[in-house]
Amino acid sequence: MDVKLEYEEPTVEVSVRDVDKVFKGKDKEVTALKQVSFNVHKNEVVSLLGPSGCGKSTLLRLMTDLLQPTSGSISIEGNDPKYARLQRKLGIIFQTTTLFEWRNVKENIELPLEIMGKSKRERSETALEMLELVGLSKFMKQYPRQLSGGMQQRVAIARALSLDPPILFMDEPFSALDEFTKEKLHLDLMEIKRKTKKTIIFVTHSIPEAVFLSDRIIVLSAHPGRIHSIFEINLGYDRKPEIRETKEFFDYITQVRSCFYEEGD
Numbered sequence: 251m252d253v254k255l256e257y258e259e260p261t262v263e264v265s266v267r268d269v270d271k272v273f274k275g276k277d278k279e280v281t282a283l284k285q286v287s288f289n290v291h292k293n294e295v296v297s298l299l300g301p302s303g304c305g306k307s308t309l310l311r312l313m314t315d316l317l318q319p320t321s322g323s324i325s326i327e328g329n330d331p332k333y334a335r336l337q338r339k340l341g342i343i344f345q346t347t348t349l350f351e352w353r354n355v356k357e358n359i360e361l362p363l364e365i366m367g368k369s370k371r372e373r374s375e376t377a378l379e380m381l382e383l384v385g386l387s388k389f390m391k392q393y394p395r396q397l398s399g400g401m402q403q404r405v406a407i408a409r410a411l412s413l414d415p416p417i418l419f420m421d422e423p424f425s426a427l428d429e430f431t432k433e434k435l436h437l438d439l440m441e442i443k444r445k446t447k448k449t450i451i452f453v454t455h456s457i458p459e460a461v462f463l464s465d466r467i468i469v470l471s472a473h474p475g476r477i478h479s480i481f482e483i484n485l486g487y488d489r490k491p492e493i494r495e496t497k498e499f500f501d502y503i504t505q506v507r508s509c510f511y512e513e514g515d
């Protein structure tokens with residue numbers, strides 16, 4: 251029998267080409283990024299991993315139009331980041347949540363929809379859907395100060411997802427949380443990825459976190475920030491907590507860690 255195998259090229263969703271970023275101060279310049287190039291494909295989870303000061307956040311801010319490159323180019327779905335931002339293609343989640351204290355959980359999630367002029371009914375329906383997705387339906391009337399750090403971060407994720415952006419940018423979103431909460435949120439994020447098919451670009455300095463969550467890890471080295479290595483993590487699509495106990499998981503951690511301790515680094 252003639253079996254035709256169809257292979258579809260993965261769609262490039264984010265493309266970073268030869269990017270340099272130099273911060274010019276009064277009396278000195280800092281080259282934060284030098285000749286950085288990579289692609290992120292649709293539905294991929296890619297982590298940017300590296301030591302403090304290697305330019306991870308700068309790179310994320312360049313991709314989300316919060317900063318401009320000194321040279322090189324970045325495209326999101328074939329357009330520049332500014333266009334992508336204005337078209338609401340980018341959801342951004344930071345390390346510290348920026349929830350509004352005077353709005354309850356549901357009202358916080360409704361905010362981007364309100365800004366976009368969506369009707370009250372649409373706002374409410376979407377917020378309820380997002381609350382369900384992050385498992386906070388019971389807490390919709392609570393105010394941010396009444397929630398734990400992990401719950402607040404889940405509200406921030408729900409809010410970032412409310413306009414259904416295809417790409418989520420997450421800048422060390424769980425680094426302020428305790429280990430138990432962090433591991434729970436890793437599973438929540440896997441579930442969100444499975445249900446929503448988002449592309450996720452995740453900044454972290456935790457090797458186990460990067461290995462557990464990512465399809466690929468881009469390791470940056472510092473001063474100036476350059477791509478040191480790229481690792482593919484073949485631990486399957488739907489990752490369960492037990493993966494953390496497997497040899498493959500530890501092997502990936504060892505492999506990634508070893509590149510931080512190479513001679514001369």
Ligand SMILES: Nc1ncnc2c1ncn2[C@@H]1O[C@H](COP(=O)(O)OP(=O)(O)OP(=O)(O)O)[C@@H](O)[C@H]1O
Nearest residue numbers: 273280282300301302303304305306307308309455
């Ligand atoms: N606005 C700025 N002005 C001047 N220098 C900056 C600015 N933002 C970042 N830098 C410098 O650029 C380099 C990269 O910083 P960046 O915050 O991107 O690193 P990072 O890898 O995200 O670090 P961390 O893990 O500590 O958050 C650092 O040397 C930093 O001091």
